[in-house]
Amino acid sequence: MMGSMSKQPKYQQVADALRREIDKGTYGPGSRLPSEAELAARFEASRNTVRSGLGLLVSQGLITSSQGLGYEVRKHEIFELNASRFENLNFPQNGDAYSTDVTNAGRRPHQTFRVEVTTMPEDIAQRLRVETGSRAVLRFCHRFVDDVPWSTQATHYPDWLVREAPRLAEPGDVAEGTTRYLASHGIEQIGYADEIATRMPTPDEARLLEIGPGVPVLLWTRTGYTAERPVRCTITTFRGDLNRMNYEIGDLSARNENDAQ
Amino acid sequence: MMGSMSKQPKYQQVADALRREIDKGTYGPGSRLPSEAELAARFEASRNTVRSGLGLLVSQGLITSSQGLGYEVRKHEIFELNASRFENLNFPQNGDAYSTDVTNAGRRPHQTFRVEVTTMPEDIAQRLRVETGSRAVLRFCHRFVDDVPWSTQATHYPDWLVREAPRLAEPGDVAEGTTRYLASHGIEQIGYADEIATRMPTPDEARLLEIGPGVPVLLWTRTGYTAERPVRCTITTFRGDLNRMNYEIGDLSARNENDAQ
């Protein structure tokens, strides 16, 4: 008999076996797993041991659990973001790429706004070449798609810029969009430096984005430059399981002309 | 007394308290936390409860644990990758941006190579506009920095391309670099489509990259185009805790001229 030719701990065997069955399709996306008690019987392990194995899969983002309901295989649905186009050009009207992108995808966008006068955190101050702790205006945005939390966006503006463009410090949306508003005051952004990183969410982020365990966040930091200097820094925090960033570099006419799907 | 004005479960209180102390600097990067037994005494909880709280912080990537040693606050050291420059131009000699980037950063690069003849997976086939399951050459690369696993890179080449540039299918490195070799056969890449995503690693990835729990991976998919069609697709898997991707868009002369640190 094949008894215990295994060096691995039992909870890992449980996790591996379930992972294989999920990959194989025995349990498809959205379907429910057997209950802890059933799994305990099947693997001849205690409920605690089975819970350890299931906990592994949860923290790997493969399944979710809900009290009273059971364990469910996570389904993946991702949203594409085109980050390499410019922001300021020919956008129809109010606001940003986000609303148009989401609407074009046939989804319903929704966002809440907040404006604060605060001080520059160190990392932002470095990027904007101003002093840490100097005055700054923070415009914060919490975005939803079909009422599902999608991303948060925090843009810091240095004090010298706010003095030239005072409406940045006023609460509420800037109707024509901040980029256009800045351009009308002679601040034209002609270059962006983007940084992309990933990590596990902080408890705050997990709460705002309603992220379950095992889902990382995607951090997008964009610093906008005029011909002379950096003018603003935007940090967007995405749910990693729902978003993908796209960049186009060089000449991609071969891709875009024949949209052979 | 402030008894139990708390709705939160005890293991969360433990995790929150420790997270605050780590943020505050009570336990700095690299320092050791008190042992489970000490924490149990301090929080008046059982060892299991304390373990649950510590497990949270581990799966959030804030601390690590090693048997016999204890828990340690993770230190963060990130490596910057400039993804927006072209690959083919004026690189000195053998191989890719990776070696030069790492060497310039004063670190020691090291990589292992593997070449396979295989079939096209569905997602790659779509990007390269060939049939799923058709013949493909896979060049796989496992990269280290100072002997620490850093990333894996898998590039798929379609069959039609390999027939024009047969050395792609031969094992071992292409001395002058694949991009240059392709250009010498009339395959000049003039555009790249990049996609960036994140998720928790699969067990295979966790093994290859020696990733602990609570660390996501950063997935970078680059499809190279000639003027006529896509020619190759590279998927790079980075350790999310050690890497950050940078893109430059538009005119950034204001950033690059005065390298005010």
Add this chain to the structure above:
DNA sequence: GGTATCAGCTTGTACCAACAAGTTGAGCAA
């Protein structure tokens, strides 16, 4: 029919106990 309750399922939290396994340093022996 509509509604309220509740039994019986599910997972979540918390504790206890015992032993396995990795690490370290004290202290003894050669």
Add this chain to the structure above:
DNA sequence: TTGCTCAACTTGTTGGTACAAGCTGATACC
């Protein structure tokens, strides 16, 4: 000094128990 052993720490694994809390459907009641 050098090297070995081992006790005393650490976390890892696995079992047990009990109760809390969320969900669902059947049942009884109005």
